[in-house]
Amino acid sequence: xxxxxxIADALSRLVRWAIRVVPKQMSMTAMSTLSTLSSGPxxxxxxADREGAAQPGMTALVNRLETSGHVRRxxxxxxxxxxxxxxxxxxxxxxxxxxxxxxxxxxxxxxRLPAEHRAALAGALEAIDYLTAGVDKPND
Amino acid sequence: xxxxxxIADALSRLVRWAIRVVPKQMSMTAMSTLSTLSSGPxxxxxxADREGAAQPGMTALVNRLETSGHVRRxxxxxxxxxxxxxxxxxxxxxxxxxxxxxxxxxxxxxxRLPAEHRAALAGALEAIDYLTAGVDKPND
DNA sequence: CTATATACATAACGCCGTTATATAGTTGAC
DNA sequence: GTCAACTATATAACGGCGTTATGTATATAG
Numbered sequence: 150x151x152x153x154x155x156i157a158d159a160l161s162r163l164v165r166w167a168i169r170v171v172p173k174q175m176s177m178t179a180m181s182t183l184s185t186l187s188s189g190p191x192x193x194x195x196x197a198d199r200e201g202a203a204q205p206g207m208t209a210l211v212n213r214l215e216t217s218g219h220v221r222r223x224x225x226x227x228x229x230x231x232x233x234x235x236x237x238x239x240x241x242x243x244x245x246x247x248x249x250x251x252x253x254x255x256x257x258x259x260x261r262l263p264a265e266h267r268a269a270l271a272g273a274l275e276a277i278d279y280l281t282a283g284v285d286k287p288n289d
Numbered sequence: 290x291x292x293x294x295x296i297a298d299a300l301s302r303l304v305r306w307a308i309r310v311v312p313k314q315m316s317m318t319a320m321s322t323l324s325t326l327s328s329g330p331x332x333x334x335x336x337a338d339r340e341g342a343a344q345p346g347m348t349a350l351v352n353r354l355e356t357s358g359h360v361r362r363x364x365x366x367x368x369x370x371x372x373x374x375x376x377x378x379x380x381x382x383x384x385x386x387x388x389x390x391x392x393x394x395x396x397x398x399x400x401r402l403p404a405e406h407r408a409a410l411a412g413a414l415e416a417i418d419y420l421t422a423g424v425d426k427p428n429d
Numbered sequence: 430c431t432a433t434a435t436a437c438a439t440a441a442c443g444c445c446g447t448t449a450t451a452t453a454g455t456t457g458a459c
Numbered sequence: 460g461t462c463a464a465c466t467a468t469a470t471a472a473c474g475g476c477g478t479t480a481t482g483t484a485t486a487t488a489g
Contacts, residue, residue, distance in 0.1 A: 157395035166421040255297035266416035273413040276406035281306040
């Protein structure tokens with residue numbers, strides 16, 4: 150097993166570990182959709198595209214998020230067929246809280262690490278930024 | 290934002306990135322259950338405990354895995370109430386294949402990285418090992 | 430004006446998980 | 460040995476999450 154494969158295996162384990170450590174919250178797609186909406190309202194189909202989901206799945210998700218008060222539907226004034234999905238104030242608040250909870254859970258684990266391990270992870274920050282260039286930053 | 294929080298955020302993004310990059314395959318619980326079974330047959334309830342699932346959920350999962358030929362039910366000779374779940378040869382083969390596919394997908398991405406970033410990640414291997422000490426290694 | 434394309438909703442399905450409950454087998458007190 | 464209590468699994472009913480196939484209303488091009 151060479152170095153790159155060791156890294157790949159370590160990332161695999163890291164994912165399973167993170168999923169155990171981080172509180173369940175809502176689905177990845179739901180969180181990501183709220184995050185996307187925090188930049189402004191979007192149509193159902195546009196959301197579906199951005200989240201890599203099918204349109205009916207996004208319709209169902211928006212229904213649930215509407216029921217839970219995270220988003221609100223409004224007609225698109227420029228197109229009678231379309232619906233604009235808006236993030237509600239409560240949706241924004243909840244998104245922030247869940248992100249904070251996620252970070253706090255990971256942080257607790259990181260703080261347990263010996264200094265040299267924390268330093269090693271800090272040294273990999275740029276590499277992780279590079280690798281995850283396509284992923285939304287928390288402050289989007 | 291201090292160093293530890295930066296690391297927590299980076300890990301957050303890394304995990305979401307990895308989940309996007311890796312092919313969907315089967316559910317985490319299904320993969321993990323097959324992995325657990327590769328050390329030997331176990332009861333439904335023991336599996337549920339180890340995977341952190343409720344017993345009826347594990348019964349349903351074993352049903353699906355049985356239908357797909359990954360596992361096989363056998364009576365427990367020492368207890369008429371219990372069922373021993375065995376990994377089939379096909380289940381073991383499939384588990385190996387999916388693990389290989391997962392590693393290959395991550396590896397492809399890692400190989401794209403500049404040498405210094407790969408080195409930085411290699412430097413964090415021990416830290417990741419430490420962090421994920423409780424997670425099953427791929428070769429269990 | 431009509432044909433086609435678009436945006437969304439709905440229906441039917443499957444996977445994945447939950448809690449509450451039923452059934453069958455085991456075990457211990459008497 | 461019998462019976463009550465416990466245990467292992469299964470079943471039922473539900474909800475979240477996603478899919479494809481299809482229906483309906485609006486928009487738009489010719």
